[in-house]
Amino acid sequence: MKLNELRDNEGANRKKKRVARGPGSGKGKTAGRGIKGQTSRSGVALNGYEGGQMPLYRRLPKRGFTKPNRLSFAVVNLGQLQSLVDAGKLAAGADVTEDALIAAGATKRKLDGIRLLAKGQLTAALNLTLAGASKAAAQAVEQAGGTLTLTRPVREAVAADAADAE
Numbered sequence: 001m002k003l004n005e006l007r008d009n010e011g012a013n014r015k016k017k018r019v020a021r022g023p024g025s026g027k028g029k030t031a032g033r034g035i036k037g038q039t040s041r042s043g044v045a046l047n048g049y050e051g052g053q054m055p056l057y058r059r060l061p062k063r064g065f066t067k068p069n070r071l072s073f074a075v076v077n078l079g080q081l082q083s084l085v086d087a088g089k090l091a092a093g094a095d096v097t098e099d100a101l102i103a104a105g106a107t108k109r110k111l112d113g114i115r116l117l118a119k120g121q122l123t124a125a126l127n128l129t130l131a132g133a134s135k136a137a138a139q140a141v142e143q144a145g146g147t148l149t150l151t152r153p154v155r156e157a158v159a160a161d162a163a164d165a166e
Contacts (some may be wrong), residue, residue: 002105019031019032019096024072033132035056048135050142071112071113072112073107073110073111073112073113073114073115073131073132074106074107074109074110074111074113074114074115075114075115075117075119076101076106076107076114076115076116076130077116077117077120078116078117078118078119078120078121078122078137078140079119079120079122079143079154080097080106080120081096081106081116081122081124081126082120082121082123084101084104084105084106084123085124085126089104089105090104090124090126092124092125092126093124093125093126093127094126094127095127095129096126096127096128096129097129098110098113098114098130098131101114110131112131113130113132113151114130114131114132115130115131115132115133116128116130116132116133116134116137116141116148117133117134117137118134118136118137118139118140121140122140122141122144122146123144124144124146125144125145125146126141126144126146127146127147127149128141128146128147128148128149129149129151130148130149130150130151131151131152132150133148133150
């Protein structure tokens with residue numbers, strides 16, 4: 001192979017489609033946009049537009065409600081806790097708080113608190129202090145010989161303190 005023989009693989013480069021450059025180009029005159037109408041002109045915005053017919057998103061009824069002050073929890077599973085104990089990032093029998101879980105890498109942030117769910121197996125006895133847990137997860141922690149203390153979620157605690165101050 002010589003320098004003058006170097007070239008791209010077949011199909012690696014494609015020529016740019018040049019529209020509106022005369023009838024010989026195959027994309028002359030209307031430039032592949034058809035004749036007249038909204039889509040033949042610039043600044044087309046057709047999302048949800050159905051040609052004057054009532055669009056689908058307006059024909060369907062509104063449903064549901066999004067609670068503006070709902071709590072969102074970071075989720076940690078039992079299996080994650082066990083893998084952190086196995087890796088030596090958490091000590092068996094130690095007191096484990098939400099901050100300790102973040103430091104160990106179980107989750108990036110705690111949001112309104114960390115909630116424990118029952119996916120996976122936990123064999124190490126841990127003393128956990130978390131914002132929430134499912135019933136099955138709480139049972140699994142106690143069966144493993146640990147304890148689970150639930151604290152109030154952050155946003156609720158702030159609202160309750162504000163109510164007490166009044």
